[in-house]
Amino acid sequence: MLPIIYLVIAIFWCVVWGVATNAIIQNKGYSENWFWWGFFFSLIAVLVALSKPQVQNSEEDAVRKANEKREQAMLSDNGWKCDKCGKMNPSYTGTCGCGLTRAQSEARKRQREEEKKKVAEVKKESDAIEKIKQYKELLDSGILSQEEFDKKKAELLHL
Numbered sequence: 397m398l399p400i401i402y403l404v405i406a407i408f409w410c411v412v413w414g415v416a417t418n419a420i421i422q423n424k425g426y427s428e429n430w431f432w433w434g435f436f437f438s439l440i441a442v443l444v445a446l447s448k449p450q451v452q453n454s455e456e457d458a459v460r461k462a463n464e465k466r467e468q469a470m471l472s473d474n475g476w477k478c479d480k481c482g483k484m485n486p487s488y489t490g491t492c493g494c495g496l497t498r499a500q501s502e503a504r505k506r507q508r509e510e511e512k513k514k515v516a517e518v519k520k521e522s523d524a525i526e527k528i529k530q531y532k533e534l535l536d537s538g539i540l541s542q543e544e545f546d547k548k549k550a551e552l553l554h555l
């Protein structure tokens with residue numbers, strides 16, 4: 397009876413190593429099955445698995461790269477990217493699957509860029525005003541002369 401118990405324990409132990417080795421390998425992003433390496437080589441297999449470099453989402457990366465390449469190819473072929481749903485449409489498609497036409501898509505994109513520019517301008521202006529206030533304090537405390545202050549102010553306001 398005893399030898400069978402030892403055998404069961406030994407197999408159980410090997411299975412544990414196998415599962416652990418495979419878990420490490422799967423965690424690192426590999427799609428290989430390392431169960432039997434762990435089963436037969438236990439600690440050595442675990443150490444080898446641990447020393448393997450992490451796979452950087454290779455599949456996701458490949459899909460993303462393929463999409464980018466496809467987008468680039470379509471854009472250079474006079475295709476267009478829908479501004480609403482992000483779908484790439486070939487040049488002969490005038491209306492995206494979501495219902496947006498190419499002209500509407502381009503108008504949306506233009507409008508967004510203009511808004512972005514406007515926001516940036518407002519930000520720049522308020523930054524300039526903030527700086528002028530700081531220079532005014534320097535003027536009031538006598539650190540800057542009136543002439544220096546006027547010069548700085550003109551610079552900031554592009555006068």
Ligand SMILES: [Zn+2]
Pocket residue numbers: 478479480481482483492493494495496
């Ligand atoms: Zn769309």
